[in-house]
Amino acid sequence: MKAKHPDAILLFRVGDVYEVYEQDATELYLTFGLPIRQPERNGKRAHVASFHYSQLGYYLPKLIIKAGKRVAICDALENTSLKHNRVN
Numbered sequence: 001m002k003a004k005h006p007d008a009i010l011l012f013r014v015g016d017v018y019e020v021y022e023q024d025a026t027e028l029y030l031t032f033g034l035p036i037r038q039p040e041r042n043g044k045r046a047h048v049a050s051f052h053y054s055q056l057g058y059y060l061p062k063l064i065i066k067a068g069k070r071v072a073i074c075d076a077l078e079n080t081s082l083k084h085n086r087v088n
Contacts, residue, residue: 001074009072012074013073016053018050021047026047032062036048
């Protein structure tokens with residue numbers, strides 16, 4: 001998705017938080033001072049910043065209006081934990 005929209009900051013909803021990865025995480029760190037975690041994924045260190053979903057109303061206007069960024073919000077269309085329990 002980032003390749004298709006390289007100029008947009010992608011916010012991925014993961015449970016109760018929005019996560020932002022790699023260069024977007026760095027952008028949020030520089031703009032808001034959000035801490036960056038570096039969990040290991042597939043044998044590599046990833047840069048991840050996150051904030052609680054209830055804070056979207058705070059960060060979104062500041063990203064779009066104040067910082068002039070394009071933002072894409074990526075929410076799951078279905079609950080993947082329920083998908084495994086479904087009987088066809």
